[in-house]
Amino acid sequence: MEITGAVDEVRKQVKEWRKQGLSVGLVPTMGYLHEGHKSLIDRAAAENDKVVVSDFVNPIQFGVNEDLATYPRDIEADKRLCEQAGADLIFHPEPEEMYAPDFSTYVEMQKVSERLCGKTRPTHFRGVCTVVCKLFHIVMPDRAYFGQKDAQQLAVIRRMVRDLNIDIEIVGCPIIREKDGLAKSSRNTYLNPKERKAALVLSKAVFCGEDMMKKGERDADTILAAMRKLIEAEPLAKIDYVEMVDADRIEPITKAEGRVLTALAVYIGKTRLIDNFIMEV
Numbered sequence: 001m002e003i004t005g006a007v008d009e010v011r012k013q014v015k016e017w018r019k020q021g022l023s024v025g026l027v028p029t030m031g032y033l034h035e036g037h038k039s040l041i042d043r044a045a046a047e048n049d050k051v052v053v054s055d056f057v058n059p060i061q062f063g064v065n066e067d068l069a070t071y072p073r074d075i076e077a078d079k080r081l082c083e084q085a086g087a088d089l090i091f092h093p094e095p096e097e098m099y100a101p102d103f104s105t106y107v108e109m110q111k112v113s114e115r116l117c118g119k120t121r122p123t124h125f126r127g128v129c130t131v132v133c134k135l136f137h138i139v140m141p142d143r144a145y146f147g148q149k150d151a152q153q154l155a156v157i158r159r160m161v162r163d164l165n166i167d168i169e170i171v172g173c174p175i176i177r178e179k180d181g182l183a184k185s186s187r188n189t190y191l192n193p194k195e196r197k198a199a200l201v202l203s204k205a206v207f208c209g210e211d212m213m214k215k216g217e218r219d220a221d222t223i224l225a226a227m228r229k230l231i232e233a234e235p236l237a238k239i240d241y242v243e244m245v246d247a248d249r250i251e252p253i254t255k256a257e258g259r260v261l262t263a264l265a266v267y268i269g270k271t272r273l274i275d276n277f278i279m280e281v
Helices: 007-019 035-047 075-085 124-139 148-163 186-190 193-198 200-214 220-232
Strands: 002-004 024-029 050-055 089-091 143-147 169-173 237-246 259-268 271-280
Touching: 002 007, 007 024, 007 050, 007 089, 007 124, 024 035, 024 124, 035 050, 035 075, 035 143, 035 169, 050 075, 050 124, 075 089, 089 124, 124 148, 143 148, 148 169, 148 259, 148 271, 186 271, 193 200, 200 220, 200 259, 200 271, 220 237, 220 259
Parallel strands: 002 089, 024 050, 024 143, 050 089, 143 169
Antiparallel strands: 237 259, 259 271
């Protein structure tokens, strides 16, 4: 496995693979990799001849007073996980390699990016779309792999690929959870033991809503009220949002019909965590 921080070296390597007729998968990450990321790399390795993992904390998707400076980083551990999972190349650039000093071109999106996380993080998806679009142009993969935990991000990327006619297959992969149910996240490391226990309220609310829908409940307000009640019973939890939307358009729905995304964002202390479930009804 190789690692490079240079755009030109990534392009050179991928061109060499292309000459050999090999397929290429891309797993975009912000590093500090865990089993959730490993599941994406495993899938990419199973479905492609070569796998590129980008390991880059993207500054332009962080808002003012967010955790850019403190976001966890451990490239040595990332390298070990990537090698174990079968990655062939890690792209680990510095911000200066990705963004020129006078960088001024962004990928903007409307509607799909405006609700849920986009409501409280208004510049977030502009940063996500811009960096992912850049990674697509650098690597030119056949397929790119994203986790469902970031369900709105997955919908945004799929819409960008459709709208801009980007010839890449977007593969969504299931949420990977801890044994007690908490969705795996690099930000879980921010939690102290008391907060870590309190954070289970997210997955409990998700499982509650999912169970209600499986038992036939279709009224969005009824489902969301039950989920909020669970979260509000936890003193350390503060709700950002709990919403039910169309999973592709990210538009609010009053009744669970079609492909439904029920998503939540909750502050546990100062740490903002997200979780969700998607169900075909």
